[in-house]
Amino acid sequence: MSSAIDVRGLHKSYGDKAVLGGIDLHVAEGTIFSLLGPNGAGKTTVVHILSTLATADAGEIRVAGHDLHADPEAVRAAIGVTGQFSAVDGLLTGRENLIMMADLHHLGRREARRRAEELLAQFDLAEAGTRPAMTYSGGMRRRLDLAMTLVGSPRIIFLDEPTTGLDPRSRHTVWQLIRQLVADGVTVFLTTQYLEEADQLADRIAVLDVGRLVAQGTAEELKRLVPGGHIRLRFTSPEEFALAGRVLPTALPDNESLVLQLPNDGSVHSLRALLSRIDDASLEVDELTVHTPDLDDVFFAVTGQRTAHETEPQNEGASK
Template structure:
């Protein structure tokens, strides 16, 4: 597909094989295998310290792995670094823009670094300023921009040379809900134009909303991979949830429904089912016949939250920071 200036976006895939990385005795990545399909969005989902940023940093040529390989569009990131860097863009967790320049000047600087012809660079900057709703602020110093405006400008700079592959490392962290939605729309638009997007995130809703495929990374390994629907099916079917007013009713219901999973602190029983209507009708009739009153009945369908907790355990557990190499400040956009 082509952008507004006629630049052709040729989809490129990412192939990660056997990737390992350690810092001292701490093994950050332990043999990662991941295929990122061309022209779509793949989300790398995981808790802090799981290895997400390290994976992106290695795949985007910021620093080397201990072992394993990464190819992008068929080019090896170690042996053919220059070819890889010519086709990728990277937006890290920290916004990499110069606050003493205007938005337009930041884009012009990046266009120069990417060796765009001056007229083309100006036209591309104007296009991106309009696309990212920054035209009115284009000639203001970036120091006057809001957080959402800075993040949009940062992404615009990544796109100045129409990359085939974009790495987005937690791009919406710290943004308000409206700014996050704006960025989601932009990321979806990029994928629709044929750009391959590898997105790291801790926001389950973000992965559910944007990703064609999701890989769950925990303690340096991929513990699950698939579409959101496929991952949700791995957890459980829908559940009928029954809540009781007192301990006596709760205990009586537990005796009547031995297959239900008790949630004692809420005096609730959860019954897995693939036919919620039949299950609800049967169970309520059974409880009613036994004189056991139910105060609330609900149906819960699997979410990515369920997947996340089932696959990674306690997300609030203490985990080492996802450490990065000192060279990570190198700009490969």
């Protein structure tokens, strides 16, 4: 696939502090790429550099086919940025916010109004378009912020933690909007505090830790990096539990809860083999559950830290 973003050997320091220690990234056109990492890992710095809001100390960077160092204006014309903090003006109506953004893109008056109405409808804000943005809910403000990013019809959108602070319903609404953008051919570069968000949306994921990429791949590829998949068998009868322990001697028993835990990769083949052994021994299993590593496990394994949503969020810096 054609490249939307290519990065090789990206370095960035602030004074004596190295923030990015030489990273390589490839983002294919028309896909969602998610950058994960603990607070302070350098995610926002990457977004700032790729969107021309900060300069790199070293590295080769191409965005939308343009050399970022040689032609930053061409890069700016091809991208949109939605940061951690909303760019919405609360005193203006939703429509006025969009028209103001259209003016910044040098659209004519008629085209600005047409584009504003189009985006209000697309983001389900048509009825609220005449109200001041300060009256919007958090989810509505975030949708308006995203709509403002799209006024110039960018080919690539940088979304820096776009759903932080939103309730689950609003978060899912933003996810649907992101999926639709990609279906329309837009490339999305996403940083997020939520592991589930990356799992749900991203075609490829990279994990950044202390300024270095420690893992890259699809969600499924990353999950396979982590051992620990298992199957839990729960019994109601102590006799059945004891018999199962003899039939499955490698299982780890929990005598108190009458549970056996067996290492298992969750594949159909291994699950079928286990069920055959249970059936052959005529075991009466009350409950069977399968656990495979998720992105939380991957995050902890490759960074040595708890997932971002298990700690109090701390912003890395302003994104606008």
